[in-house]
Amino acid sequence: MKQAIILFVFLIAATSNTYSQDISFPIDRAVFQRSSNSAAATATVTFAGEFTENASGSGTTNNSTYEIRRLRIDGVDLGAYISPTTFSGSQKTRIGTSVGYTFYFTLNVPTGWYQLNVKNGSNSVVKSIKFGVGEVFVIAGQSNAQGYGATGFGYSAVNNTYDCIGSLKNVQNIGYWGGGVGYVSDYVNLERPVFGLLRYTTDIANPANNNPWIGPNSTRTWYYLWLGERLAKTHSASPLSTTNGNYTTQPPVPIMFYNAAIAGTSINNWEGSMKKTKGFFNSTYTNPLNNSNNPYSIPNFTDYPSNTPWDSNNEYDILFTVFKNVLSFYGGMFGVRTVIWHQGEAETKTLSNLHNAGVYSWQGPVPTGYNVKDYGTKLKAIIDESRVILPNLKWTIFRTSLIAEELSSSGTLHENIVNNHYYLYPPSQSWLYSWTGTAPTSPVQIGSNDVNANVIKQQENLQASNSSYISLAEDTDNYASSVGFMGRQADATHFNGTALYWIGLGLFASSPSSDALTKAPVLPTPIPKPIITGSSGSYTVSLQAPSGVSYVSHQWHANTSSNFNQAASNSTPNFTMNYSNNSFTGYVKDNTGRISIIPYGHIIGVSGARVSNESTMTIFPNPIAANEDLSIEYEVLDESLEDVVLEVVNDNGKVLYTETLKKTKSGENKWIIKRNLLGKTSDFDFLYVRITDGEKVSTKKLIILH
Template sequence: MTQTMKKFILLGMALACAIRSLAQLSISLPVAGVYQSTSTNTSVVLAGQYIGSSLSNYRIEYEVYRLDVSDSHYLSTQQTWTTITTNPTYGLFRTTLSLPIGWYSVAVRVWNISTSSAGSSNSVVFGVGDVFVISGQSNAQGGSSSLPSLNTTYDGIVSHNYTDGCNNNLPPYPVMTALSTYNSIGPNGTNSWCWAYLGQQLQSGAPSGGKPIAFFNAAHGGSSSLNWKESANGTNTTNQYTGSVWCGGSYSGPAQPYFSLKTTLQYYAAIFGVNALLWHQGEADNEYPSGRTNRSTYRQNLLDLIAQTRTDYGSSLRWLVSEASFQGANPTGYETNTDVTSAQDDIVSNSSYDPSDYNYKGVITDGYGTSYRDITDKVHFREDRNNAVSLLGNLWNTAIGNATSGPIGGVTPPTITMSKVGSNWTLTCQGTYSAYRWINMSSANTNSPVGTSFSYSGSTGGSYACLVQSSNGKWAISQTIYTNCGSCREGAFANWSEEEEGIQTKAYPVPFDKDLTIEFTIPADSRVRLELIDESGRILQKVTDSMHIKGTFKYPISLDSSPSSILFYRLNVNGLGITKKLLKVQ
């Protein structure tokens, strides 16, 4: 799982030089991903908790660095050290950043006022850019194993590497990672398809450093316009290729395929915001002879679907509707269906059918025949057939550039407070919501809450966040609070240690000369970032930044030369930072 080591400079961070664990500091917001840009500057909440040893007089500060989207190397300092709060109760901090389009690393540190020195530190990498929701059928979902060769795995093109097209619950907690060729795109995308390639095209000509891009894919292969309409109305629908209820006869959840699109909008797009919904579907409505949908029927099916998405997410949700119907296996003369493509065109060009200003033309693909498609099914594009998947990405790049109207920002995360009496603590979600799900963040299961009221109480240590749903159906996630924290200023809370969270970490040999191994154990599947840093906070090597399954990992590292005699390694597990000093042979 080792990735190519990368370097970028983070200036101005000073670290205490103790051998013990130094960085007991959590950053839980923003979620490491991409937030939809809505104006010149977009608001992003930064929140977390200092959970290290108690200090008598300290403040929490942050500094913002602008990065390159291609490999996260340092470009410039966006904002120098700024105070968030001084001597916070329970170590909790929260502020709002205002940032233009860009890829960022935000460093947070504890500053000991009494000694005028820096202590615990951590950082989070995220972007402000464009977020796209994808839907339709297989030429949107990812219909081939023949894919474009990417120039590089961009750090700034991200997705949730997760797939479960018939899940009848919320997706897991969003763990966003760089989109590589065969990553899934949650909740349904089977691979990067044309989307990673599109992301690179969208970044061309973007502001210095590139525009970060995120994708969520709620397409279902083989779905017809009738399947989408019926399921959007809450009715189970029949898959015309299998003859059974969508997702199989044993499926008993909310009607699919629409439910996964609904949760994508109300969960992923609510958290991060959205630029547009990219729609590519129509081939199933040209299935000769029985599945050839007529113009008025297709048009009404799709209009009903669009209306339902705007009811479930927001009236200004922008749709880019493609013209697509090609079925190359149909008899000659029936490969395309002009009723379907005319209906698709009606929706974006005729206000008498939909008076909104939020429907735009997507890609037009019927002119690309069998020489661009799988030689067997004659429907799915393949990269080894005239670079067809790259072509599809280029078509989407043009279509997106032609669309106007404003994107929709993410929901502001709720604020959580903590109070206690003796060893008993209570977490309270501020504000009024229609649903609450308190999540034990040691496992972060969004569908197995430990509490469903506006508050949650206990007497033992743990880490918790609250997933809330507003009256319009949108979900938002709060910061994570550690209830057993060394910096708590009221009551007898024990000092926190990483072992309490089930995390173990060590480096050997001690001391080391040129070669060493960093070993760590995590208790659950987690997003892990491991870096080597010097005493000024400069990142010397990014060892890994990816999803890791539960278990123990060992990373051998060779340092032929080092610009500093004092080195540290920083392990970040789902936002929790742990920094330890490395002893080097003198």
């Protein structure tokens, strides 16, 4: 089965002899899952959108073109994949009597990194974005999956010049341990994805230039950037070669990561959250999108507290909710190769709480009736539920159990503990081993003799009985500081740079985890095709679903920019554009429970279909610290017809700063707002920067560092 990927380009007509073009899908730097791990693997890519004809409604002359360029691993142009091409008669449909046209067609695109350019009649590139056909990974588990340590921590000896390793930059508002910084979003609401070039950096306060984020839950590159660099150059026709440090002729394999792990979480936390999430949905997750202010259909979770084995309580009640959202929204649109699962340390902690109560610090609860032999059953239930959301979803499971404990009496690091059936003395006994000092001595039994009563054996048994969709990764207990391999940070639990190097080097490279790349992945689901009918400033927008898919719920957003997530205006199958509702975007849920973006479109209140003056708005630094001024860049195609209004508002809608600016000129416009002019912002996690340019409203979210 070939992949189906929709690339939507909205290019709705402005005035005669003026080109107004935009690309609203694919989102810049999106990576779509290819059908196999072969360099020859392809994706069926569908291009759709609108463009402007260069004749005043005559329907006879069309000078707009599109082209696709191949890119090297470092982003250097490798030449045309599709040379500049005029939209043919079978590809375009005129919008009423206007000078605007829709287009829709498909191409079979091979593995690689590409740049899509949309050109005007003068052969000048008006809009361009990058997209890739490669490998997509979703990460889940606890802190050694999420990333832990200093801000931006990760394996640092990476190339850091590759252009095709990406990550989600929409980061969950997480404030504990692994996340540690309390960034970004009210994630119960749908947000248009923002993808970034993954970079190793400790300068996390300037993500415009440095992006260590892997959303929705991580702000660290961990070993994933290193893994991505390795996969980008080795899972091609052959390992790529270098000339003066640059990869030369072969296309890379673009890589995308999403991280839904949260530190400290146990299998009970994950299973409990899964059961709670299921309680709000029908069996196929096809409940209507909620129009009040919660598009994921999830009520708040304040009635369902949960604690980890370390007795901490943060976002653990919504673990599976966030994971489910990643699968149904991002996984649905872009596909997934495999889930990377790294969790098990919390089970060792639970057993330590059970058998050595009071001996160690961070004493936490032991669930009633806890039995580590239930681990496999609970993890399988989580995996099975994820495969309801994405039926062909594959999993790769690390084997892990090691933690370090501190004596409660002194608070000093004292013992490493594992729950591993072959650690030290394989495999006749299954003990919870502990030892002191820098080298293991005789093991102390504080667990069970049952060979199956340990988390490592449970992980192995689960994979062995479900090998068609579960792959096994290495045993990371081997990276233990106290057994001669300095693989842990000072806390002796979390991986250090040495361990991150070896994990990133080994994952998917050799048996047993290498088979994960040979199993059929989840392929992308095409986003809807808008069908626009009508004339004279009144248009009806309906949605055409891909073959085999039907839409069960709609959420339209009116009078908004393509990046501003205001409350939905209606949930009917069709949307009416007119002088009052002159733009649209939104989301749809299909009959499989997957959620897709409705591409953005905009008209101006004149006869015929038009968009506003096309613009790109950038704000930085973002996040912004208390001592930093705010810079704004606003690039427009045409000079504005009237003065523009710049505003900064809080999440309650209160205007903190406003300024009326002179008419914007064609090209780039820049402004700086002094930090003190924003007033007191310590009560807010984020603000909105808004530019009103005639009927065009551009909005960006600004994250506030405290």
